[in-house]
Amino acid sequence: MYRADQTGTCVRLTPVWPASEEGNITFVRTFTVVAALMSVFLVAGCGGDDNGGEETTTGTASQTFSISATDYAFTPSTVTVDAPGTYTFDLTNDGATDHAIEIEGQGSEERSDTVSPGDSASVTIDLQSGTYEMYCPIDGHRAQGMEGEVTVS
């Protein structure tokens, strides 16, 4: 058996006989429980350190696609991405009239600014798994062929 003697800030363990005063035995038992709890805490702490070096990056993917707009089509007109995430579509207007790009589906809808011939603009959207429509929202451009599809697998 051991008894903890506190001297200043230093804890010193000294042997005591089991038959010593009841109070000392109770103290030793309490001390043992505290020491056991500290051991558990230290083990947990080591586990945390081990995991700290192997952090896995998850969450949003990020990629930019370049889309060309002409009178009246998008190139490419279909885009496929491997995973849900935040994606940006850069639209360059290679046509002779104003265009824009809008992506709509899965409850989301995002539209770029209107782009004058020779200029560019972008639209960023959080894509979930599923299919989205991609089209030019200006006048009747969509009906004239400015539409496509974005698929998220």
Ligand SMILES: [Cu+2]
């Ligand atoms: Cu257009």
